[in-house]
Amino acid sequence: MILLVFEDPYYLNFLPLTYTRSVSELMVGIETLLEGVIRRLKVDRCHLLVRDYLSAVTIKRWKAFTVNKPDEVDSEVLLVNGRMLIDEGAVNQLRSLVRKDTLYLQDGALAFGYLSPNLAKEVLSSVKAPLDLNGLLKHAGGRVELRRVEGFKLLNYPWELIEACRKMIIEGCRRIGVLKEGELSDKVMVYGGVENVLLAKGVEVEAFVTLDARGGPIFIDEGAIIQSGSRISGPAYVGKHSIVRSAIIGGGTSIGPVCRVGGEVEETIIQGYSNKQHLGFLGHSYMGEWVNIGAGTTNSDLKNTYGTIKVKVEGRRIDTGRIKVGCFIGDYVKTSIGTYIYTGIRVGVCSHLHGFILNDVPSFTIWGLDGKPVELDLESAIRTQKRVFERRNVTQTEEDVALLKYLFEATKEERVDVVKGRLKVDKTTSTVKEP
Numbered sequence: 001m002i003l004l005v006f007e008d009p010y011y012l013n014f015l016p017l018t019y020t021r022s023v024s025e026l027m028v029g030i031e032t033l034l035e036g037v038i039r040r041l042k043v044d045r046c047h048l049l050v051r052d053y054l055s056a057v058t059i060k061r062w063k064a065f066t067v068n069k070p071d072e073v074d075s076e077v078l079l080v081n082g083r084m085l086i087d088e089g090a091v092n093q094l095r096s097l098v099r100k101d102t103l104y105l106q107d108g109a110l111a112f113g114y115l116s117p118n119l120a121k122e123v124l125s126s127v128k129a130p131l132d133l134n135g136l137l138k139h140a141g142g143r144v145e146l147r148r149v150e151g152f153k154l155l156n157y158p159w160e161l162i163e164a165c166r167k168m169i170i171e172g173c174r175r176i177g178v179l180k181e182g183e184l185s186d187k188v189m190v191y192g193g194v195e196n197v198l199l200a201k202g203v204e205v206e207a208f209v210t211l212d213a214r215g216g217p218i219f220i221d222e223g224a225i226i227q228s229g230s231r232i233s234g235p236a237y238v239g240k241h242s243i244v245r246s247a248i249i250g251g252g253t254s255i256g257p258v259c260r261v262g263g264e265v266e267e268t269i270i271q272g273y274s275n276k277q278h279l280g281f282l283g284h285s286y287m288g289e290w291v292n293i294g295a296g297t298t299n300s301d302l303k304n305t306y307g308t309i310k311v312k313v314e315g316r317r318i319d320t321g322r323i324k325v326g327c328f329i330g331d332y333v334k335t336s337i338g339t340y341i342y343t344g345i346r347v348g349v350c351s352h353l354h355g356f357i358l359n360d361v362p363s364f365t366i367w368g369l370d371g372k373p374v375e376l377d378l379e380s381a382i383r384t385q386k387r388v389f390e391r392r393n394v395t396q397t398e399e400d401v402a403l404l405k406y407l408f409e410a411t412k413e414e415r416v417d418v419v420k421g422r423l424k425v426d427k428t429t430s431t432v433k434e435p
Contacts, residue, residue, distance in 0.1 A: 016330030024082030029168025070124035173217035285326030362414035
């Protein structure tokens, strides 16, 4: 059986995080949504259906999978929505429901489906992402049954990833069980039982670290280092080859691979390859890859009124229904020292932040200095990407550059009020001159 994980139009709700990846590649718990689906459903092969412009970088990341070639299916196909959060309950429910040539809808969206080989090849031959349900039904020509289901977790907004993170860390650690391959100094203080601390191969936890697993397990993945003076409260996950530098890590935090984290972090997901090494607070937030957070940068995740926080999504102010929501930071963002980000802020890819950030920031924008926001030069973004990659021994490829060029054009409408041209700073007066 082939697993086909697809995107639907709801990817727009997750921007700017999904400018550079499909929804299924977003992280929650100890893995991405996609990794969770593949691991739990245990299928023979996996096909991914993503937006056309993401094909090249997706192929590079998932070399073992077939990307955007649904016409190559030659077996029965299990369709799964990429924004579905798969846990044990969902797997059991899905297996009990699946019937031949049937599509299952939840809240008007395609959650999953099962197609026999001949019908799958015919129906999927011209399908593209984001998947159009009406178009799929038109191709099927009445040969599929539609059934409505309830109880599956189709994520609609990015703050739902943060909310689910705590549960998914616990579930992931429970699945792994006891793991004691790393090194734990005898001067480490552990609360809640050492059996609730998972240490993968090559892990180093230095002296005078506190690991508090009373609220949930702590999983420190392969090659990660926890430096002296850090306190980590569970449930928490520290990804492969990441370094925690004398930080306070609160429960519900998931740190991806090759990150550098210091200061205070709480209920936050960091996708990977990002730096937040210095003092400052990051809470109830989602941070993409290759982000650098300057010293003293802090975000707000709570209004002074303790009211629910609204986030702008596709031009509409959405009430999250939650009193704690931080910020959502796209890939390649840089913040300067002393940057302050208000509640519910979305920061577009490749933007540079300074000072107080009171509003959403467009992609490729220098924001927060005196005067109007200024467009970031595309060639500067490409050069910076190359330098940042080299610092982590990663080679910039044609696919990486092509993606930045595409996104620069695709996000132009975000920058209608942004000044075009090169930023000029008068160092004698510490003021910014418009280009």
